[in-house]
Amino acid sequence: MKLHEFLPPVSQAVGCVGPNDWVVLSTRVRLARNLRSNLFPDRAKKNDRIRVCSIIRKEVEALPQMAGGFAESMESLSAVEKQTLVERHLISREHAMRGAGSALVLSKDTSLSVMINEEDHLRMQSLKPGMQLQEAWVAIDEVDTALSKTLDFAFSDEFGYLTACPTNVGTGIRVSAMLHLPGLVLAEQINRVIQAANELGLAVRGLYGEGTEALGNLFQVSNQRTLGQTEVEIIERVGKVVNNIIENEKNARGLLLQNNPKMVYNHIGRAYGILANAHSISSKETMNLLSLFRLGFDLGFFPGVQRSFIDELFMVTQPAHLQARFAGKLSAEERDIRRADMLREAFRNVERPSMPSDPTSSLDKT
Numbered sequence: 001m002k003l004h005e006f007l008p009p010v011s012q013a014v015g016c017v018g019p020n021d022w023v024v025l026s027t028r029v030r031l032a033r034n035l036r037s038n039l040f041p042d043r044a045k046k047n048d049r050i051r052v053c054s055i056i057r058k059e060v061e062a063l064p065q066m067a068g069g070f071a072e073s074m075e076s077l078s079a080v081e082k083q084t085l086v087e088r089h090l091i092s093r094e095h096a097m098r099g100a101g102s103a104l105v106l107s108k109d110t111s112l113s114v115m116i117n118e119e120d121h122l123r124m125q126s127l128k129p130g131m132q133l134q135e136a137w138v139a140i141d142e143v144d145t146a147l148s149k150t151l152d153f154a155f156s157d158e159f160g161y162l163t164a165c166p167t168n169v170g171t172g173i174r175v176s177a178m179l180h181l182p183g184l185v186l187a188e189q190i191n192r193v194i195q196a197a198n199e200l201g202l203a204v205r206g207l208y209g210e211g212t213e214a215l216g217n218l219f220q221v222s223n224q225r226t227l228g229q230t231e232v233e234i235i236e237r238v239g240k241v242v243n244n245i246i247e248n249e250k251n252a253r254g255l256l257l258q259n260n261p262k263m264v265y266n267h268i269g270r271a272y273g274i275l276a277n278a279h280s281i282s283s284k285e286t287m288n289l290l291s292l293f294r295l296g297f298d299l300g301f302f303p304g305v306q307r308s309f310i311d312e313l314f315m316v317t318q319p320a321h322l323q324a325r326f327a328g329k330l331s332a333e334e335r336d337i338r339r340a341d342m343l344r345e346a347f348r349n350v351e352r353p354s355m356p357s358d359p360t361s362s363l364d365k366t
Contacts, residue, residue: 003072022298025179033153035052035056065143069108088315098118112125223237281343301353301354
């Protein structure tokens with residue numbers, strides 16, 4: 001089966017809802033594991049990577065959670081297919097650069113993703129919509145427990161699970177949430193929130209993780225340490241910080257509407273105007289404007305719009321999804337033109353924003 005035949009339509013992928021999804025787009029729990037007595041992928045020779053990949057892939061595909069899923073070697077996926085998976089957060093940017101000796105296994109609903117021979121032999125993750133850290137942990141813990149019965153994981157009584165990067169040694173767990181924080185950005189409070197999270201041992205990164213930009217006011221919050229704490233303790237700590245950020249975002253929006261509603265309305269109105277009328281627009285500008293449009297929806301400025309409509313545009317306007325939609329290789333300039341055409345068509349029936357008589361009332365519905 002080809003990847004494009006397997007992946008659910010974007011409208012379906014973004015249609016899932018979860019707790020506090022007005023801020024928390026998704027939550028993820030990822031585990032890193034390695035096979036005992038085998039070199040880490042970046043140190044192993046090609047033949048050894050292929051051998052290890054074959055062993056792991058067989059066991060992963062046999063899991064009941066992966067029935068009806070998708071499995072493929074990374075060398076068999078095209079560059080556009082790999083980037084599409086990155087844009088859907090199903091693989092990392094690093095895994096997209098892998099070739100022979102690396103593979104991917106996805107569950108039927110794509111909520112479970114297993115990267116074989118990324119930085120570690122196994123990078124397995126559970127992805128849930130909204131604020132569902134505990135549910136994501138339960139799902140991936142079941143996969144880990146099942147695989148530990150057939151695969152001999154590298155484990156030290158002193159240090160815990162051994163990983164290629166020292167920061168993952170211990171539990172090997174990475175707990176993260178993707179947050180939409182336009183209120184804190186507009187209120188110029190985001191740096192304070194990031195600093196507070198860093199002081200609590202959490203990392204705040206951009207849309208695609210380490211080293212990436214926070215496009216569309218989207219920030220990824222995750223734990224930095226995995227050693228010296230249990231999985232449950234890490235999940236609880238990340239959950240508390242995320243819940244605090246959610247409250248800060250709500251307060252920031254409230255203060256903006258109370259103290260400077262015209263500024264908020266101006267930002268949202270300009271975003272709507274460009275999205276609905278541009279004839280050439282970059283991916284970066286689109287993401288930032290759609291963020292403001294989403295904020296306008298949350299504040300009740302677009303009563304005839306569904307949130308899934310906005311989230312779908314976030315996805316389909318990204319480079320790989322755009323390339324796949326129109327087939328054939330498009331230059332950056334051609335993508336910008338096609339993207340603008342798509343947006344104008346999408347906004348054809350979206351009415352101009354109108355500020356509610358009491359825009360702060362929308363905050364009570366979040």
